[in-house]
Amino acid sequence: QVNVVESGGGLVRPGGSLRLSCAASGFTFINYNMNWVRQSPEKGLEWLSHISPSGSNMYYADSVKGRFTISRDNARNFVYLDMSRLRADDTAIYYCARGLDAFDVWGRGTLVSVSS
């Protein structure tokens, strides 16, 4: 069964760091582009970052460029999002999603709360 499962969310103080993980299964991971998308009541759904199948190309939304880094491990079928200099407005549910243009597989998300 095609599936992605996020983990690593939690409560972090402003200025802190966090690593999110996404475990993929049920499909040939190395063939697919992967993304991180977040959702908050204030901003709605917001695409954050994309990584190509080989991991050689990464793209970021302006809101996270320079603070977040996407990476992948094709041997273990994982995608990661390293987040630093976190701010209160980074509080959201973070989703891992498969796809280049449309996102056809989503995880259930992991909650990140940034608060002192």
Add this chain to the structure above:
Amino acid sequence: DIQLTQSPSSLSASVGDRVTITCQASQSLNGHLHWYQQRPGEAPRLLIYEASGLQRGVPSRFSGSGSATKFTLTISSLQPEDFATYYCQQSYNSKTFGQGSRVEV
């Protein structure tokens, strides 16, 4: 950035109704517009890709149309499981989502 404006933001409907949601883009998308359904507590689910392509496993009562800057999602006969929030998303230039359209009883 490309802005997507959905209308209506919310609507009341009944089972069996025909429902239409519109997504207006701030510039032409060359067809790179996709639709998602999100039920409470769940992740978004892809319904329609590239304006009119029906995603595998999605019931045929869902359809998409449109071009350039105006796109439409239609549910031909609303079912109880269709009460949810619907989002459009563009992939022509980076990726952005609309603000959502809530379909409620």
